[in-house]
Amino acid sequence: MFADDELVLQSHPLIDGVEVPLFGRMDMWPLVATRKPANVAVSAWCAPFTGLEGVWNLRAREVAMVLLNPRHPAVLAAGINRKARPASVSTVFNAMFLLRHLASWAAGRGLSADLAEWQDDDVRAWVDHRRGELSASGLVGYVSAARLLHQLGPVLTGGGLARDPWRGQSARQVVDLPVDKTVRTPNIDPQVWHALVKAAWTYVHTFAPDILKARARAIELEQAAIATAAGLEARVDQYLADPDNIIPLHPPRYLVYCNRHQPGEFGTELEVNWSFLGVLLGIRREQRALTTLTGYRSHVGRARAKILQAVREGRGRPGGLVDSYATVTRPDGSIGPWHPGLSPRGVREECVTLRAACYVMVAALSMMRDSEIREITRGSVVEHYGASAVASMKRKHDPNQPREHWWIIEPVAEAIAVAEAISRHVDLVFSSDVGGGVNGESVDTEAGFKSGQMVSRFIERINDRSEFTGLTIPEGHVAPHMFRKTMAMLTATEPSAEIALGLQLKHAATRALANRSTQGYMATDTTWAKLLDSAVDDIRFTRLREFYDDYHSGKAIGFGPGAERMMAAFDTIRRTAQARQGDARVEYDILRKTRISIRLGKLNHCMFDENSPAGAKCLEEAIVPEGHRGPLVDRCQPGRCANSVIGREHLPIWKAEQHSLLTLLDQPKIAPCRRAALQNQLEDVKAVIRKAES
Template structure:
């Protein structure tokens, strides 16, 4: 058998190594480097716009380590990214233009890496034509031990890529489909023996989680954001002009002017110093001089940007021309003249820090941040040291000016405690402001995700001013990314609370476009034009939110959120289940889930996505019982007056049940005190009438043994639930009628009378109408006895 090593330097027979891998009609970022086919390690997606919910390390296609599988995977990846390329057409492959995006290619590469590892371990033939269908099924069986059906379906699709792109592959691909005539889902279902379902969030977690999120949005967010704004203003006021930054273009201009001066000499080490040999340029000293003491890294060799390389090249030219000045490290700064010493917490002498702390405390206008309540970060009454450091030194870096544990820091803490007075105290509810801001961000994300059915990628692409009108109703605009390379701007209908959550997220975000971003803006010391990253890892914030809600129940009064897995995609599934139970819910889901654009298969997708699972089956049963009990509340109030509230064969049972609830409330002092509480009445009525079914023409006190409708069913199907189509309201002992049903009976009586006035009715037809009219009149005559009802 040929070893993989023999293929290590094997070039592609169809694709030159110098071919750009991103072409066609893609919107490439101008100036960004486009990877070439010959890059065997990975292809970065830097030339494509990265979705907000993807970190940079995940926005690339990474290939298997095995050389042969590496080549195959790169060839398939090229074909997917360039589906209409001339190279594919010459190979006889014709696909829809821009059929796949980088996300799909990345998934394929991940799958190929797993297949490659298994194939090498099992010593499978390198010629794919030598593989039997059972070999591919063996791989699926192996993978099924650690994954579910959706993953297996993606494995099947990836394996079929070896057949789909066979003419493009060096050495050939598959000759035939291992599973002919079967869809990927069918193969996965046959392979996997577990339950096929996307998990939902159980009701026990769903409701308290949403209530907690709304509590943070409506109650806590205004206070937390106001505190952030006050702290920002306090830092700006206390630091004055000490907070300094440098701009890249200013540095470049100063450097250009300096190197053009004939008298400019580059300071180099006169002798070996701390690992730097004699003659080495004193880069940090030159950097401090250019930035007025703010930065030592404008020449940093570890940075691979063109700007840093250009700066080093300009200085190196002076060195090559002999324009250097050897100096010792002690005299290095003096070689360029005076260098400013901005007030910063890092890299400063302890004496200087002490002086600055004393000066800040001496100003009575400066307020000291103090923790109001006990928290995991410290006891009540303790100064919030990191917050204080940012106010004194105008920096958010953790320089430990007050907390390093040395004698110096203990002395500074003592000075602060002695300076605390009531008029100088700035009480802070939670010592860690970043902690509170993260809770607000998580609450906004959870609430919007739950009530819009948007994917994580769509949520994190929401930009400022995205609340719009769509067909006369408020909607949220964002970008659809999944299965759509063009990233269309679509709209999801929302309710007013969601719009409020979006407004809170906008106020929280520092980002110039996106409402979900990292909590801190990019440092002022980064190159000019750095925007900072939009998006965040949502699943970590969800876990963080739930953990902290449960930890602070005694303070917030919220319900505990039970332990369980909650992930972004589960919100979409759960809300789909809830929506699907409403009238025409599938149509609404198809529109909101964005399945409506492909209705040929959307019906099946939407119905499957909204199918109720065991987590929610009992919840909806309870909701039906509650709805029926709420309708009984008015009947209960009327029954208290001693009047009949229902007619029909089952009226006596209904009256007896209502009287039982009234007696229970009157005999129990605790219940009697809460008689005006409708929730208490609903709870009692639900327990008493657990099998009550409300209908249009009558209501059913379901009891299988007396149900007339069961006579229409086979013996093995009787006794399970009411058969509404076979109901006989005037005969069944389970049937009751209230004034809410009267209009339908009265209307039917009028229709029957009008029909009997016709002269051309046949005798049998007239007789049947007269019989039905007598039945209806026996019911309508009783409605006059009712004084109240539903």
Template sequence: MTVVKPLRLTPSAQAAELLSPLESAHFPEDHHVLEGWSRRQGGPDPRFGELRWDLTAAISTPNLHPCERVVDFRRITDPVRRLTAMEFIAARLTKRHTAMKLLTPSAANQILGLLMRFNVFLDSEYAGCAYSEVTQPMLDDYLRWTRQGRKDGHPGPSDRSLATYIRVIKTLWLYRDWLTHDTLSVEPWNGKSSLRAAGARMAAENTTDRIPEPVMAALLRWALFYVHTAAEDILAARREHRDLQSHEVTYKRAEAIARLRAFIAKRRAAGRGLPGRRPDLPGTRPQNGSVRRRDQHVGAEINLTLLAKLAGYNDRLHDRDEILDVIAEGVQEIGLEPGGYDTPITVCPETGLPWREPLDSKRIDQESNHLLAACYVVIAYLTGARDSEVQGLERGCHFTEATGDGVLVRHKIRGWVTKRRGSAPQRAVWVTLPDVARAIDVLERLTDKRYLFTRPNRGSALAPASEITEMINRFAEHVVTLADRTGLPPIPPVTREGIDGQTTTDAWWFTTRQFRRTLAWHIARQPFGLVAGKIQYQQASVSIFEGYAGTSESGFRAEVEKERAEAQLDDIVERYEDDLCGRPFTGGAAARLKSEFARVRAELGDFPGRRADRARVREMLRGLARTFRVGVLADCAFDDANPDAAVCLSESNRARKVKRTLPILDACQPGNCANACQTSRHRPAWERMVAEVDEHLKDKKINDVQRDALLRQRKAWQGILDRLQDDTSQVEEP
């Protein structure tokens, strides 16, 4: 395609262009910018000639903010850059490139924002030069300019985030044939990938941070506490607040005074005070002149608005001195109390204290947001669903269904899988846990809207992913202040080591993607860790694999298997380090493993006094890790070249016509299998088994045959323990 020579316009020419717009050589005015995309019937059908494209018809993600569904080119004042941006976005949406996927409509607004950021740099640093005049040194300057961060001290973006900024510019070069009046004339960073240009490394593992186990344990406990306990108090306070707002109130002064005196008498009889304000609440002291006059009578610490609602008169009467005098007398007589609503707060059995102070209207709004965040944590973490799938849950999505034999009742959720589905999400049903069902029930009472994750206090607008992230972190910060009242452990801070070697301790920053990744990690690696709490991960694993996570659409099973593969590699590296340091390990597979480890050390020159690169060691052991599985009594170093050596397979295959080729871990016999490997980590389990045998031997009711069998078993197990004598104190660390 022919690219028209870049057009530079003077300010007067730009003003004239507004009356006579530039034209694109590639896209007519009536070009459908959503051409080829599946669109919902009745949705908007934007055309290229419009300066505002509403892409809602092709977006299936329900939690996007309305402004993220619209691409507004009116934000760009320069006509050449505006037309260039329109051509660029239109081409990304409808014109395939061999090196790039089509741009999804939900990401179009973000791409426009990144392109406009590049425009801001050119305007501020290079007097608004055209794209055609951009050189590689200027692009390097843009990289440094972006890396600096904001002037308010906020740190700059990470290397991987910088790669996102660079990728837009590289894509601008790839789509140069679709740009009429201005385009790049040099290939950015000489064809390097965005990651390399930004200095980021391509990571083989998932780059999403995994929430540390103590942090996730505490957060899950608090989220479950809110869902099961605090929710009833918050929902009851919301009902009380709603009822107060709907009550008719009196406008007559004499009747208002009578109502006020009756309310004070009622509070006096109940041993309660008048509603007071919390000084730490922002905006509790209005600034108009009439309020200053009220403060002279009664003080700013009294919640006059709530007092009027509770007593049943109109708060406009607070301009009357008689009303304020009665309030002042009441405060002097019975004092103030925090909050002021009648809804009682549940007492925690661990401490004997209410889990928080009484609520007022502002605190009800705050606690409603915290409850929404707690429900999100429970659902996202215990289902493994993506953020868009969690926030896409609709009213009535939960139902129960009996199993075929009628013995069990399964909790199920009906939702949507949206990733890679364009505007046509796929309906999915998955099995879940009772705690998730409880969270959905709470959400259905928290909002009356179609989508469950709707801001409790802001009409029908959804809470986008960015706001959910903020709400989760505010919830985590809030529950730290409640730890002493409830007896629940607070969310611990995390210690990190900085670039300069200094360690910092601060709160963990949660994002929506971390829950799916952390759940996959726990299922694959630590099914019985601290984080389990009241949730049994065996049950969670079965439930999610039976439903949502077992479907190919979710991709969760693949993520768990990837985590499991990395766990197996970590485990075999640990055995390698044991052998290198001389730590004891025994079993039928010990000799074979030591031989493989010796081969790796010889090839890499890895010895205690001269260590090889750890990344190379991991790669050399990756093949061995593929068949290595950790167990309670022994690790299984399965030899796939000789499957008959496994006791579990030899016994199973004799009884089956079709031979198995993978170990049967439930039928493991670690005491006499050629694939078993025991280490000092297995000693406690063997010691418990020997102790149990000793207890049985004390029983005088067992016969001689049983006693002989127990003694033989004890001798075999004690032999394993003797070979695992812990002499690590004599072993030097590498």
């Protein structure tokens, strides 16, 4: 059906100047002529045929050709009607893996290479022998791969399977995989989550300035070096003549790690970082490999002796790129620098750790997928509808692969800026440092790392250096896709979270509400519930104590019936404490035990009491869902409810709403009924503002 000199990519947008493989190539088809996602390795962006011999090799290439070009004239002429959208390269890669496995299994069973001779039980046996090794979801691909050999039979040389072995059954039914709308991704354990985000933010906000400063210094020294070691002894004399010049030393822990010697046996000769000292003397990297300060020539020996004498005189210092470091509190309670001393090698290691910290911050707090994070390019932090956002490419479930926007907070924007500063890729923010140097001369063309491995190594690095940084992360499984699920679950506690999450997660919706996928992400987690309840209670009491202090210092805490009830409760607490001759601590203890009901909000605070709900406007003429306790937040009427407390901190939002309503009413083409509704709403807003300012 297909000619050996036929291009295998006929249905994809292609990158100019990149070679497209021909159908006759039998080892593999590199498909880099079509754009590769940043989080996929080059080795996986191909159709591999290794391990497939004879007719199986041709058969696999024909299957790959159809998957990549479903509307090929030969395919349509054969009566095969597939979806117009070609399969992704990842799908083709996986299909070739499964066909290679099937060919190997068939050879071991002594089955003919002619599929027409196979029985239905032969194909079923291939799937069944994997049931004990794979989950039901993993077996779905095996069923689909086998069915391809029947569906594409008209275009396969020698034909395909005569029948579908599972006629009338879906792949899910074959492997007993029920339809489950819940999201199976687990949440990250709360203790791990907090420690991980804290460590990442500490690196991004506190350690990054030192790392970037050391990196810039290393680049400056390397670029100023020359490709000769001539006049080595004179250079050493000139360097040592300046008393401010130090001799860089290896940190003791590095020497132990490299098995240079045992703890407590440090020798001056081994402690000196001779490679970095060569940089400080102006000798370029390639020349230092030929002529080193540890050689045996006479002039080298004299230079080395002078350096070792300087070390004995106290001029040695670990690292040497940075004079001072940010201080941290260590596990033993001591306070000191977070790093023992950065050298060029240490900078490269810390840049990898810093890149991982930036990734964790973005993954944990933006709800972006790994593929979307890895597609972030330079200059992608923009303003979107008045708020900071990051633009990236959305690939999943979207053939158009549009540029989308995810709203972010300032720490995430800072993490992206830091990642951009250390990236050596032309466009991508999250790229590897493969190539070793920090001089910026070699630039990667691919991202070149696995996100899951990067997160795991970040945790290992943090725990391995906790005695310096004071940071530790408890044991627990963490994968990139778990960040998105965990943050969505946490956000679900906010009113109207379903709509907000649908927008941020980029889930398709046919209504104003998010779809079932979003609801699955919002599912509660028992491991987080107790912690969240405690955190909310602590925040609520802290704010209540602030109200208490403000009220008794003569400051206004707000207005409305709810505020009056709160002030009456505060007076009772003060009188009770005075009767007991107690101090402020006694008052706070009584305040906590009083359990004043308050829900803090952006438009107002709510004093709704579940034991006495009378007067709550949100419950009037409302259908309360079975089992629901508390106010119906979406029906709140702050200006009219007996439970409402409106303070001065709420006024800017109310005034903004007043301005918005006045702007709408200035429009001449508003329908009379709509104008009347807006006018009533404006009167309510004005009444709230007047009371608050009176």
